[in-house]
Amino acid sequence: MRAVGIILAGGNNRKMQELTTKRAVAAMPVAGSYRAIDFALSNMTNSHVQKVAVLTQYNARSLNEHLNSSKWWNFGRKQGGLYVFTPTITSDNGYWYRGTADAIYQNLDFLKRCHEPYVIITSGDAVYKMDYNKVLEYHIAKKADITVVCKELEAGEDATRFGTIRMNESARIEEFEEKPMVANSNTISTGIYVIRRRQLIDLVEHCAEEDRHDFVTDILIRYKNLKKIYGYKINSYWSNISTVDAYYQTNMDFLKPEVRNYFFKDLPEVYSKVGDLPPVKYNEGSVVKNSLIASGSIINGTVENSILFKKTFVGNNCVIKNSIILNDVYLGDNTYIENCIVESRDTIRANTRHVGENGVKVVIEKNERYAV
Structure with missing residues (x-):
């Protein structure tokens, strides 16, 4: 795979109420035996992304404990591997991560030392399966600057807790609104992006110079008319667990045989840290x-x-x-x-x-x- 992976798992989400007072959203248990971040990590390893960085911050103890061995997701290799980065105070910087772009900026040395030409950025709080190779092929075919993976919500679903997108006939994004009060589109961003590594470094450095810190607001929305930003639509199961109701519903979906079989039985597998426990x-x-x-x-x-x-x-x-x-x-x-x-x-x-x-x-x- 010609890409390095970045999983953004450091945010604090008050919509999860008391559930996130002692753990990060990415560490929330899902479907009996998994954590939310397992799905992004499994997609990375199944897509043959060999080098992955997880950026943690808020309530990270449980998440860091879960990630203390990379072997469960097959990242225990001589080349590549799994990296967990927390905010670090240096002589130049005394801040915690102030946003998603700032989190990447504070770990820019990692990207600069990489040799892969592309970067796959994803969040750690969504439940889905995806072959990132297909998104990368689409990104290259479109000669895009940034590709945003998006999904059409079903009628009646609340789009206001996501970034909403409008695309033209060639799938180029013309409108991007982050968490609007009233959603004018049913197409939402899933928080999965593909971008050329050198381009990401330039954009993030430019953001830092202007004291801007958010990847969506200060890069995607700000540059949508200057850069070629395309949407890649998916139709498979994808669910974000960022509210109590969404977390509850996502878990309940696993009681449906088709969802359970899709994640538990159909290849590729979803991996997680295994505990030595007796059967029920x-x-x-x-x-x-x-x-x-x-x-x-x-x-x-x-x-x-x-x-x-x-x-x-x-x-x-x-x-x-x-x-x-x-x-x-x-x-x-x-x-x-x-x-x-x-x-x-x-x-x-x-x-x-x-x-x-x-x-x-x-x-x-x-x-x-x-x-x-």
């Missing part, structure tokens, strides 16, 4: 319907249309419906959970009831289960 134990009297339950869990109650992550304990006579239970949660006897996301390492006391009446409810119990 279903005790006598447990009832499970249309649910995903990860390894290390023990089930004594009823689970319907739900996703239970690793090391979940479900007590006697518990009922869990339409809910997401994150890693290492203990549910006491006679607990009732419906339309909820239960935060990891929670202990839900026996005989308690949590129901999301008006949408999804995030449940966080401040119980210290472990001795100090």
Whole structure:
């Protein structure tokens, strides 16, 4: 592959509410056994991108822990590899990343030392499969300066939380509006870009000189009439998990057989860090319907249309419906959970009831289960 990869995974997202108070969005658990960043990393390795940099910042401990070994995504090579860059204070710079362009600028030495002619930039908070080679071939065929991967939303979907795009007949982007109050287009940017490496270095350096810090606002939107920026449309599954409702819906999509088969069974595979945990134990009297339950869990109650992550304990006579239970949660006897996301390492006391009446409810119990 003639490209180097950059995964932007440092942003803080308040729309995730309490779920991001102790982890980055890119570290959010997805589909029982994965983290959100696994999908971007798997796409990189499956597209034979051998050198990938992950730029982390906000609440990065959990994410850095997840990335502490590159072998899970086959980046443990002599050539290339997986690089994790956090903000570094130097004699010239005392800032954290002030935006996506600034994050790239602070790690510009990495790009300057690379030899690959192209760069693939993507976020770490989307669930999808993609062959970046096809986007690169399209980019070269169009003689584009920048190629933006975009997707047509279905009627009724909210486009205002994305960047909206309008293209002409040749797919050149004529209008680009970031998170508009009212969306005039149903075509959105997926946050995946292809650009020539030298061009990226020039644009980012120019941004820094003018004290501009955002890749979308200060490069894509600002240069849309000066540079040849093209859109590459995809029709396959793509979902961004940047709000509580979107995160909930993305996980629930994995209960659909076609989505589950697409990610779990169809090649190429999605890779993740593997934990040595025993298989799920279903005790006598447990009832499970249309649910995903990860390894290390023990089930004594009823689970319907739900996703239970690793090391979940479900007590006697518990009922869990339409809910997401994150890693290492203990549910006491006679607990009732419906339309909820239960935060990891929670202990839900026996005989308690949590129901999301008006949408999804995030449940966080401040119980210290472990001795100090």
